[in-house]
């Protein structure tokens with residue numbers, strides 16, 4: 001991730017452009033929020049928006065400015081404790097479930113912190129920095145984009161707890177697309193030994209490599225995501241009540257937590273509604289299902305007589321496809337129905353993250369880099385599953401065919417859905 005090679009290191013002027021764009025995007029995302037909106041923490045897994053805006057700034061201060069700018073003065077010495085996420089190398093921190101207790105600093109102060117750091121980073125990038133520094137700033141930009149997505153998913157979770165069901169953006173319901181749903185069709189892929197993982201000069205996170213060979217048996221992959229309409233059939237067929245469809249851990253979870261539909265769904269007079277970033281809206285039967293856990297995705301696949309793809313199958317199928325899709329930049333902020341058929345695989349990028357049946361594990365010869373940034377991904381390679389493709393909350397341009405997102409199998413608050421696969 002930050003292993004430096006002259007061929008790979010981008011020009012500081014390019015990274016300065018990226019830095020300005022990413023930092024401005026975060027400011028835009030935070031603009032609709034009050035200090036109260038940005039302070040409350042709705043559950044231990046979600047962080048307050050204020051924390052996201054400050055933590056991404058702390059990352060530049062702790063990883064880039066402190067170690068590389070002689071005499072750099074932190075904006076506030078207490079912020080190293082408040083806004084460190086999980087870096088043991090850097091020190092003690094506010095416990096994650098108690099980030100909502102950080103009622104001070106005020107949101108305005110967090111924006112002042114951002115400006116303080118922006119000035120210093122821009123000065124550094126304009127002073128012929130080393131390749132190592134340039135790559136660290138680049139990493140910080142991609143890190144901030146990850147938190148931009150989390151800011152949206154965490155605000156959605158927070159607003160969903162309010163009886164008012166407030167909209168983050170444009171409260172008017174979007175029209176539900178009517179019309180028949182076309183049956184899913186499957187695209188066949190030959191088996192063989194294929195190269196998997198990132199290669200080349202572009203930015204990638206460390207867990208996307210090293211590129212290596214993987215054996216893939218012949219398989220077929222659905223040409224679109226599983227829809228809400230199909231999920232309603234699963235519910236009506238008793239899918240949530242049949243233990244034979246579920247993994248043991250999944251059945252334990254679904255029964256203990258009383259799940260009988262995706263997160264945010266409510267039934268009103270026989271109709272399903274869901275909470276979105278545009279407030280409560282009717283469930284669109286043609287749009288992809290989202291906010292389902294790995295356990296639910298796996299049970300649905302079993303009910304369908306199919307299975308989830310492996311991450312290698314997904315990446316092999318996605319390689320070379322256009323990465324156009326419904327990302328956060330579209331402003332839609334919810335998954336959209338698949339375009340018409342006959343174009344091969346659709347919705348591979350954007351709309352919802354796609355659960356795979358692959359555990360988040362290191363690729364062969366993976367080694368975390370030394371130092372604090374070595375804690376970025378490697379230490380999470382246990383008890384999590386890989387999701388691919390990005391979502392309607394992912395910043396455009398952030399995703400790649402090799403991109404590996406990961407969450408525990410009971411996580412539902414991300415825009416997580418599924419695409420079916422089967423053996424050929």
Ligand SMILES: [Fe+2]
Pocket residue numbers: 055085143147
């Ligand atoms: Fe972070």
